[in-house]
Amino acid sequence: MLEQEQSANASTSPANSPVPAPILRRERFDWQRTAIGLLSPILSLVLAFTTIGLVLFLTGKNPFTVYSEMYQSAFGDGNAFADTLVQAIPLILTGLAVAVAFSTRLWNIGAEGQFFAGALAATAVALTFKGNLGFLTIPVMMLAGMVSGALWALIPGVLRAYLNVNEIISTLLLNYVIALFADYLIYGPWRDPKGFNFPLTPTFDEAAWLPTFGDTRVHLGLIFGLVAAVIVGIVLSSTVWGFELKVMGDSLTAARYAGINIVRNILLVMAFSGALAGLAGMGEVSGIAHKLQQGLSPGYGFTAIIVAWLARLNVAGIVLVAILFGGLVNSGYAMKSLGISSGFVTLIQGAVLFFVLAGEALLRRFYYQQDLKKILATALLGQK
């Protein structure tokens, strides 16, 4: 972008021009580009739902019934929308977590594990101190959740920064480890003695419950998510550190030449990312379940990847897409009544991600070629 502006300056003001060229120029707002940029994700969603509708039809289900049922349970009325917001809270936070890491091309696929790390630490605080901390209970739980998520993310962070161990694989393998550790705790030391042998911890003292809005289940975590979105947005777009991350994401070599401390930034990014996911985990145990139990997450950490990608790592976009996908996750619970596996929601997510990728790839060509026919040819035959 910088190069573009420089060359633009050069062309508008030759070296011998008496008028000094403006050093910085705002890029002109390109309506066409913006319109297409917005249209592409929407079109991707439509195509994904059409394709999956076809799968439904081929397997003997009526896609219209399924989709209208899904819509009803996600956005049908106030209660449904409140529940959708409830699902959106962890998606906003984990989506931001993933976006922070992705912005520097660090593929943190472990938001799911860091979510659990946060939930476990928050539960430990709630079970240890009961209500003894009074109004400090919630802040201490938040801190514990974020620190725990950050530390869990620092394991792959350290391995990547110092030994160049692929963070995709390490974060993923660690997801399985912490999920097993959570199972160990709720089946073993933390099991509620009065829980009829169900794998869950005792219910937290009310001091450890996040307050809710009115009589809905929407809890204070929503505010955490929105505040986090603002912070992440400012950090990524308006700070030197955010700029360093962007440079690292574009080219590690360039970052090294510029004297950016890569090792330190990898560690910081992973810790930041893990802390956000950990806060999401804290929000779920403290705001919804009020205890640690199985099925705490229907895969928020993975859905977060799509949320972040569909929003193109833009924080406002993440909040919007998280609400949309909160609706999708929420409607997954309605699937069971139709005799459809809740894994169906994952299928839709995979299809959406594919169509978004295709949309982006074709859009990139559009910027260069501006020729629809050529783009369609590319889609079918590849670029020669």
Next chain:
Amino acid sequence: MTLFGIDIVLLLATTVAAGTPVLLATLGAILNERAGVLNLGLEGLMLVGALAGFVGTYTTGSVWVGVLTALLAGAAVASIHAYFTITLRVQQVVSGLALTLFGTGLTAYLGRPYIGIRTPETFGPVNIPLLADAPFVGPILFKQDWMVYISLALAFALYFYIYKTRPGLQLRAVGESPATADSMGISVTRTRYFYVLAGGALVGLGGSYLTLASNPSWLENISAGKGWVAVALVIFAGWHPLRAILGAYLFGGMESFQFSLQAAGSDISPFFLKMLPYLLTLAALVLVEWRAKAGRRQSNAPAALGVPYLRQDKN
């Protein structure tokens, strides 16, 4: 022979069986990556293979039809990844993740009616004459099922193919320097498509072993991270088919070891035992990178791994 209440021969025999699906998936991934295409969709592909293998066997009653179905399904689903990474040239990491989500969701949706049904025919042990009676190694290596023998033969065949044949050289050229391969008249696109599909078929085959031998029925998420383990083992194996055997059996060993410990009534919580295979895989990966860092071993990663090829790009 027993040690701490664990029968060593039985442990090693189950090690081989537990390592087989991972070995097949790792071999498939090596083919993908040798051609320069990173495939993080292994977990999804294994699930697709597992379900396809089960459905094929369930419908016809023959495991071999199941195997064929799994091969075809693996290749078919891998073709999505091929289209996205080779033709559309999108981020290979994200396309792979999408493939995993897609495969996980698709199998959960389509597999629902099959939950709780036993596989009608499974792979049974086939004794190799003479060798099966050998002490110690006989029961470990030569009283296994067909798929174990096939996976081992495949590992050796792929080693020979990749390093000793002309098409193998072309495969490596495409993964190391596609521009050079292109100038030699090798079609980078066609080669990559072929190996992404072939690799996908092998990963599907690995998945089918889960429903046709390891656990003869269909379960949601039956692969339980084995696809990701295979992604890690490719690096551990240094993209070498024979070292993949070592990696896969190391994983299989840890898996059957934790089962044997549970069966032997160990005091350690089974949840911790179940962590062992994942931790071991991570440790193996760390070891490889640590050795590479210490300069004792060059990284064998194909130079063009994860990089889309476009002719006018300058390399």
